[in-house]
Amino acid sequence: MTENPFIPKPAVIKAIKQQTHDTKTYTLAFVNEEDMKRFSFKPGQFNIVSVFGVGEAPFSITSDCEEREFFEHTIRRVGTLTGFLDGLKVGDIVGVRGPYGRGWPLEDAKGTDILIVAGGIGLAPLRPVIKHIARHRGDYGSLEILYGARTPGDMLFTDEFDEWRKISDTTLRLTVDAVPKGVEWPHRVGVVTTLFDELSTKPENAVAFVCGPEIMMRFVVRGLLERGFSKSSIYLSMERRMRCGLGMCGRCQIGPKYVCRDGPVFTYEEIAPLPDKIL
Numbered sequence: 001m002t003e004n005p006f007i008p009k010p011a012v013i014k015a016i017k018q019q020t021h022d023t024k025t026y027t028l029a030f031v032n033e034e035d036m037k038r039f040s041f042k043p044g045q046f047n048i049v050s051v052f053g054v055g056e057a058p059f060s061i062t063s064d065c066e067e068r069e070f071f072e073h074t075i076r077r078v079g080t081l082t083g084f085l086d087g088l089k090v091g092d093i094v095g096v097r098g099p100y101g102r103g104w105p106l107e108d109a110k111g112t113d114i115l116i117v118a119g120g121i122g123l124a125p126l127r128p129v130i131k132h133i134a135r136h137r138g139d140y141g142s143l144e145i146l147y148g149a150r151t152p153g154d155m156l157f158t159d160e161f162d163e164w165r166k167i168s169d170t171t172l173r174l175t176v177d178a179v180p181k182g183v184e185w186p187h188r189v190g191v192v193t194t195l196f197d198e199l200s201t202k203p204e205n206a207v208a209f210v211c212g213p214e215i216m217m218r219f220v221v222r223g224l225l226e227r228g229f230s231k232s233s234i235y236l237s238m239e240r241r242m243r244c245g246l247g248m249c250g251r252c253q254i255g256p257k258y259v260c261r262d263g264p265v266f267t268y269e270e271i272a273p274l275p276d277k278i279l
């Protein structure tokens with residue numbers, strides 16, 4: 001019998017890690033072992049996670065895609081569903097359907113330098129890219145990561161930064177909008193594009209993977225174009241309100257494109273001519 005793709009599969013929360021005051025990483029495993037065995041995803045894809053009786057929403061899968069025992073989501077508390085998720089404990093059950101969407105083009109990017117530019121929670125869908133490159137280091141050129149957040153306390157995955165710095169030919173540059181009084185911060189202050197004056201990735205044989213608030217992506221794209229990156233070498237992960245996740249309901253449409261099915265990762269070349277976006 002064909003499976004109904006709209007029916008979520010139960011998944012148990014194995015661990016919860018507080019990342020910032022409003023963001024947690026949830027380690028999940030499908031309750032049914034067969035569901036876990038069948039589940040595989042590519043960096044940049046997302047699941048639709050539900051709290052029974054409350055609702056469901058899309059969340060990027062943020063774990064290593066070669067990890068087959070569990071998967072992770074990093075979720076910021078912003079409203080109703082994420083508020084309920086925030087109240088859950090280890091051992092609680094959520095519903096998960098997916099994976100969905102088109103992720104980052106890691107196959108096509110083999111042999112090129114990779115520039116990652118992330119803002120705030122935008123680092124969540126890029127963490128599997130970093131883990132993938134670390135595992136397959138010889139397949140890619142240099143890796144440069146520019147990460148910005150509102151304050152040092154809003155940065156995700158800080159306990160992994162030293163590990164990332166140890167990946168060969170990798171640079172991690174950090175900036176925050178503001179540093180609260182009394183907090184020591186040895187990195188830059190300013191929006192993420194502030195880091196462009198230190199940029200070492202050359203555009204000739206590179207791709208840029210960008211994710212963050214749309215206004216941030218707008219300025220990042222402009223800066224990259226000015227520095228010689230082509231429209232087709234800039235990849236952006238777009239966020240839209242979504243319902244079905246399968247390209248049927250049209251809730252997440254930008255012009256003719258469905259963010260859930262055709263994206264969430266698009267080249268800037270694909271996005272630039274579309275209406276209804278601030279890029």
Ligand SMILES: Cc1cc2nc3c(=O)[nH]c(=O)nc-3n(C[C@H](O)[C@H](O)[C@H](O)COP(=O)(O)OP(=O)(O)OC[C@H]3O[C@@H](n4cnc5c(N)ncnc54)[C@H](O)[C@@H]3O)c2cc1C
Nearest residue numbers: 057058059060074075076078079080081082124239240264
């Ligand atoms: C492909 C994709 C991947 C995502 N990955 C992540 C992730 O890894 N981690 C994460 O924390 N979030 C992620 N999101 C966003 C997440 O889906 C929303 O934050 C979630 O729907 C909020 O649900 P809620 O019921 O808690 O908020 P609601 O109660 O529905 O809304 C709370 C407030 O936030 C606003 N809002 C909520 N969602 C959005 C949105 N998508 N765009 C603009 N405004 C919004 C509402 O207008 C309202 O003001 C992703 C979204 C997409 C499309």
